[in-house]
Amino acid sequence: MIIKIDNLNYVYNANTPFEKKALDNINLEVEKGEFIGLIGHTGSGKSTLVQHLNGLIRVQSGSLYIDGFDISKKETKLKKIRQKVGLVFQYPEYQLFEETIYKDIAFGPRNLGLNEDEIKARVIEAMDIVGLDYETLKERSPFELSGGQKRRVAIAGVVAMKPKVLVLDEPTAGLDPNGRDEILAEVFDLFKKGGITVVLVSHNMEDIAKIVSRILVMDKGKIVMDGLPRDIFKRRQELEDIGLGIPQITKFMQEYKARGHDINSDILTVEEAKEELIRYLRGNENA
Numbered sequence: 001m002i003i004k005i006d007n008l009n010y011v012y013n014a015n016t017p018f019e020k021k022a023l024d025n026i027n028l029e030v031e032k033g034e035f036i037g038l039i040g041h042t043g044s045g046k047s048t049l050v051q052h053l054n055g056l057i058r059v060q061s062g063s064l065y066i067d068g069f070d071i072s073k074k075e076t077k078l079k080k081i082r083q084k085v086g087l088v089f090q091y092p093e094y095q096l097f098e099e100t101i102y103k104d105i106a107f108g109p110r111n112l113g114l115n116e117d118e119i120k121a122r123v124i125e126a127m128d129i130v131g132l133d134y135e136t137l138k139e140r141s142p143f144e145l146s147g148g149q150k151r152r153v154a155i156a157g158v159v160a161m162k163p164k165v166l167v168l169d170e171p172t173a174g175l176d177p178n179g180r181d182e183i184l185a186e187v188f189d190l191f192k193k194g195g196i197t198v199v200l201v202s203h204n205m206e207d208i209a210k211i212v213s214r215i216l217v218m219d220k221g222k223i224v225m226d227g228l229p230r231d232i233f234k235r236r237q238e239l240e241d242i243g244l245g246i247p248q249i250t251k252f253m254q255e256y257k258a259r260g261h262d263i264n265s266d267i268l269t270v271e272e273a274k275e276e277l278i279r280y281l282r283g284n285e286n287a
């Protein structure tokens with residue numbers, strides 16, 4: 001098991017008038033190689049939970065193991081945790097700071113104390129994974145790039161640390177549909193290569209439906225649903241009750257079925273819908 005969380009609670013500004021319980025008894029087990037989609041309304045606790053995973057927020061009560069390694073202990077070094085878990089923040093481009101793309105991506109591996117050859121190899125590999133051309137871009141300033149490309153540099157910086165768990169908090173926020181699809185495709189490619197567990201936080205149900213293998217739904221600091229995307233999106237009313245939607249295409253298929261059409265409405269993508277509708281319409285023609 002790569003992530004194991006027991007009875008995790010977190011309160012901001014404890015014992016002050018601004019006290020706010022952000023995590024309420026979280027229990028979670030994630031196997032190596034899962035692709036988790038974490039969804040929930042604004043303020044439900046998603047960021048607080050994922051920031052625990054890389055030690056940005058330290059455990060107040062409960063326990064948290066990454067790859068068998070207890071990160072709830074105060075004495076556990078942050079450096080050790082961050083070698084295991086890479087976190088890409090919302091709008092990560094604001095955290096770029098070096099004068100060249102090479103230096104930015106090399107920053108993490110350099111902090112690990114690796115030698116220059118190994119650092120270079122990691123930068124080349126990470127740029128390749130996120131689809132940035134090493135030769136033409138290595139000496140360029142990250143600040144000259146487009147929004148989508150800056151975000152790739154930020155993701156490459158985390159990938160270059162070779163984490164076992166990659167956490168992406170709203171990685172496509174603010175990008176146009178093309179930029180969004182490209183970033184997701186690269187994350188998915190990285191995942192498919194194996195060896196990495198991904199936790200993707202998103203408000204975008206289309207993005208989630210396209211790529212994750214398991215969905216966790218948060219509400220008021222708790223995990224209130226946990227299951228396969230197809231099963232979660234069947235619970236449309238429960239999701240709507242906590243301010244969440246389902247993918248447009250799934251909604252369309254559910255509504256089409258409700259009007260008396262005998263189709264399978266467990267659909268997650270436009271491609272699946274197309275196949276199902278062709279099957280159904282051909283069946284009707286032949287009847």
Ligand SMILES: Nc1ncnc2c1ncn2[C@@H]1O[C@H](COP(=O)(O)OP(=O)(O)OP(=O)(O)O)[C@@H](O)[C@H]1O
Pocket residue numbers: 012013020021022040041042043044045046047048049
């Ligand atoms: N630094 C902070 N100080 C005080 N309260 C906070 C702080 N950060 C978050 N909170 C509160 O904790 C709760 C959980 O917030 P969190 O950011 O984890 O939710 P979220 O699901 O990630 O929201 P979003 O989708 O808007 O990023 C919210 O009520 C929020 O207002």
